[in-house]
Amino acid sequence: MRRVRPWLLGIAGILLLALLWEGYKAVMPVEGWVVNGVTILPRTSPQAMPHIWDIVARALEPETRAATALPLWVAMLKAAALTLGLAGAGWAIGVAVGLLLATLMQRFRTAESALLPWVILSQTVPLIALAPILKRSLSQVHIGAFTWQGWMSVALIAAYLAFFPVSVGALRGFGSPEKAHLDLMRAYGMGWWRTFLKVRVPASVPHLLPALRLAAANAVVGAVVAEVSTGLDGGIGRMIITSAQTGSADPARMWTPIIGAVLIGLVAAGIVGIIGAALRRYRRREATA
Amino acid sequence: MPAASSRSARSATGGSSARSATGGSSARSATGDALLRLAAPIVFGIVALGLWQLAVGAADARTPSPFGIGARFGAQFGAIWSASIGTATNALIGLVVGTLVAVVWALLCANARWLEELGNPLVTALSVVPLVSLAPVFYAMFDSSLQTGRIIVAAIAAFVPVFFNTLRGLRTVLPIHRDLMRAYAATGWQAARTVTLPGALPFFFTGIRIASSITVISALVAEYFGGPVTGIGNAITTAVSSSDYALAWAYVLGAILTGLVFYVVTYVLEVLATRHRTTE
Amino acid sequence: MRFDTKELPEAVPAVRVAGASKTFGRKAKAVRALEAIDLDIRAGEFVSLIGPSGCGKSTLLRLIADLDRPSAGSIEVFGKPAAQARLDQEYGIAFQQAGLLPWRTVAGNLALPLELHGVPHAERNERVESLASLVGLADFIDHYPDQLSGGMQQRVAIARALAEGPRLLLMDEPFGALDEMTRERMQAELARIATATGAAVVFVTHSIPEAVFLSDRVVVMSPRPGRITGIIDVPFGDERPELLREDPAYFELVTAVREALHGTPVVRAEEV
Numbered sequence: 143m144r145r146v147r148p149w150l151l152g153i154a155g156i157l158l159l160a161l162l163w164e165g166y167k168a169v170m171p172v173e174g175w176v177v178n179g180v181t182i183l184p185r186t187s188p189q190a191m192p193h194i195w196d197i198v199a200r201a202l203e204p205e206t207r208a209a210t211a212l213p214l215w216v217a218m219l220k221a222a223a224l225t226l227g228l229a230g231a232g233w234a235i236g237v238a239v240g241l242l243l244a245t246l247m248q249r250f251r252t253a254e255s256a257l258l259p260w261v262i263l264s265q266t267v268p269l270i271a272l273a274p275i276l277k278r279s280l281s282q283v284h285i286g287a288f289t290w291q292g293w294m295s296v297a298l299i300a301a302y303l304a305f306f307p308v309s310v311g312a313l314r315g316f317g318s319p320e321k322a323h324l325d326l327m328r329a330y331g332m333g334w335w336r337t338f339l340k341v342r343v344p345a346s347v348p349h350l351l352p353a354l355r356l357a358a359a360n361a362v363v364g365a366v367v368a369e370v371s372t373g374l375d376g377g378i379g380r381m382i383i384t385s386a387q388t389g390s391a392d393p394a395r396m397w398t399p400i401i402g403a404v405l406i407g408l409v410a411a412g413i414v415g416i417i418g419a420a421l422r423r424y425r426r427r428e429a430t431a
Numbered sequence: 432m433p434a435a436s437s438r439s440a441r442s443a444t445g446g447s448s449a450r451s452a453t454g455g456s457s458a459r460s461a462t463g464d465a466l467l468r469l470a471a472p473i474v475f476g477i478v479a480l481g482l483w484q485l486a487v488g489a490a491d492a493r494t495p496s497p498f499g500i501g502a503r504f505g506a507q508f509g510a511i512w513s514a515s516i517g518t519a520t521n522a523l524i525g526l527v528v529g530t531l532v533a534v535v536w537a538l539l540c541a542n543a544r545w546l547e548e549l550g551n552p553l554v555t556a557l558s559v560v561p562l563v564s565l566a567p568v569f570y571a572m573f574d575s576s577l578q579t580g581r582i583i584v585a586a587i588a589a590f591v592p593v594f595f596n597t598l599r600g601l602r603t604v605l606p607i608h609r610d611l612m613r614a615y616a617a618t619g620w621q622a623a624r625t626v627t628l629p630g631a632l633p634f635f636f637t638g639i640r641i642a643s644s645i646t647v648i649s650a651l652v653a654e655y656f657g658g659p660v661t662g663i664g665n666a667i668t669t670a671v672s673s674s675d676y677a678l679a680w681a682y683v684l685g686a687i688l689t690g691l692v693f694y695v696v697t698y699v700l701e702v703l704a705t706r707h708r709t710t711e
Numbered sequence: 712m713r714f715d716t717k718e719l720p721e722a723v724p725a726v727r728v729a730g731a732s733k734t735f736g737r738k739a740k741a742v743r744a745l746e747a748i749d750l751d752i753r754a755g756e757f758v759s760l761i762g763p764s765g766c767g768k769s770t771l772l773r774l775i776a777d778l779d780r781p782s783a784g785s786i787e788v789f790g791k792p793a794a795q796a797r798l799d800q801e802y803g804i805a806f807q808q809a810g811l812l813p814w815r816t817v818a819g820n821l822a823l824p825l826e827l828h829g830v831p832h833a834e835r836n837e838r839v840e841s842l843a844s845l846v847g848l849a850d851f852i853d854h855y856p857d858q859l860s861g862g863m864q865q866r867v868a869i870a871r872a873l874a875e876g877p878r879l880l881l882m883d884e885p886f887g888a889l890d891e892m893t894r895e896r897m898q899a900e901l902a903r904i905a906t907a908t909g910a911a912v913v914f915v916t917h918s919i920p921e922a923v924f925l926s927d928r929v930v931v932m933s934p935r936p937g938r939i940t941g942i943i944d945v946p947f948g949d950e951r952p953e954l955l956r957e958d959p960a961y962f963e964l965v966t967a968v969r970e971a972l973h974g975t976p977v978v979r980a981e982e983v
Binding site: 265272396397403404 | 467468474476548551555556560561562563564565567570572573644651652656657671672676679680683686690
């Protein structure tokens, strides 16, 4: 019963939310709760808060009135897959760069002093805000037959948001081995690189995994928002904006792509969770039984 | 979105003793070390900026030089200031609201595990999904001519780190302190006041520090998803669409400074709150 | 066989410490941990270093292991400078915390030095099995450190120190974290292994009975700055049975070491 309880309560929580939603709609007036012209509690009109069954029904209908339109939920999945792919590419690049930087900073004290403050500062730059600028500049890039594509800007922004937690988490992890382990490697006559591979890297896993999870969440946000600011077609971000624009006429529509964005986040977290499960061995502690 | 300060990252590497096994007297003196720590990033920054300045001469007009941006920043300071205040206000209100809700919910969850499990799906979802994509929902539910939608996005963005960190803090009462309270037959409230809450305080401040810059960026990005045309985000888009890149970068500089102010204030608060503690 | 301890010409001492001293920090904050240490340890000899906290005994061990460099003087291991001896893997080392890598099984931990030094796969497995049997942990060879008790972890650490059949064992209070019963058992094990392999041992400890039980000589050190204040011979030979602990000669030597540590003769209760 103990193991099942969290799951049961979790499902109960979701159902409770659905009940709250419909309950609120049933009870509150259409304009919500307004104080001094400021809406404190949400409005309950069909435009503001559609019924849950209306949302589901809309998802099953075709996306647009065009003859070739796919059902909304299918179109959503396609768009979500594209965005997930871009976020994933950005995440992979960000992880690679983050690990590289952390290795460099671990190896060379000077590199750590020089780079770490800038790494931290880099996250105060809202690269997302720079996305339109970035897209215009990078679209000029031609190297031989290679032309910079729009989607690459999105992946780049996702990578930028992902590399920071990874580099900080990895640096922390690389510095975490116990002194006794480092002494042991020195006693074995092992130099920096072998000590790094055999002790520092495995010891970093418990610090790295939360960082990877955060990087995945950041990469997803980066991808979705970058799609909006660079105007990339075919992704979830674009779909949200388009659906939101028809908000008054077709209110239930924008909920499906939003749920799609939520799904992307959950899938990304799930993938990192699987990585964490695969690395279980490295999360063991030395504490006695 | 700085998720850790340089202080905590540096303390984890622990200086020379974690780096090599030959501890003891290091080759550099203590002052030489401190100078290097200070000089290296500054030198690196100056070199990078210098290269940027030089490179601009070779590239197209789309990439303004550091001097150009600085000049524009000074010229348009008034407009940049009011846009920054707009975004910062949303971020601040969101930070306060999100923190309050997070603390209350963390207190409840610390005392009732079943509550935490009930709320788990929602909280976990909020921690991994792109919050700004929820912005259109909030604009629809509340007045889209007001800032409310952005504030809610910023509030949720603040809620997540503050909640997780505060909950962790409330849960990590040292067993020895718990035993001490029991030996004194302290009431629940006394134990909370003398041991649990003070123990949770450093974690709470860490959460706020993390949340600080996240709220600024969330408030900014939420401006792209609808609502009134105010704030830095909208200013940047306007500047870009009229190809005024130097101005766009100047607004970006404004955004960086706003984020820094939030971060520094919460960092200082954190240091003040934890200055008498020995353990991390 | 590759891992049997080699025979040495008697003349070459296992460890020769000549005028070694160690200072940490500089100028006003300088801490003089060791002062003018002269010590020779013969091949196959078991020597304990004992003294109050801060007397530098662990520091001295680290100097021998080339984990730190002396501020003055020299250290030779089997006639080579300490640094060279480390690179040539002339010693095995065990610390107070077992220092097992938590993500490796017992077998993985035992194999670590062999892996690092390029021992081929089949030979490695054979060696790991014999090491595990040596310390009585053959049944736990696939367990992870967090599944073992403190005593078992320490046994793995000692077996690991022996992995490459070194002629010198350096041990820094390896039994410090264990309870008394386990400790006495481990002492008997260690004595047996040291005799069987013929290795020299430098053993740092806080415990007077432990030092006397295990050693051929007990080196007594003073508080900071650490100096050797006395060396006491323990002429019990290679065999150290449990009964030795109840031998009057044993108690006398324990007293002698205690007196050397305190600097003054201890007044016995019946002599007051």
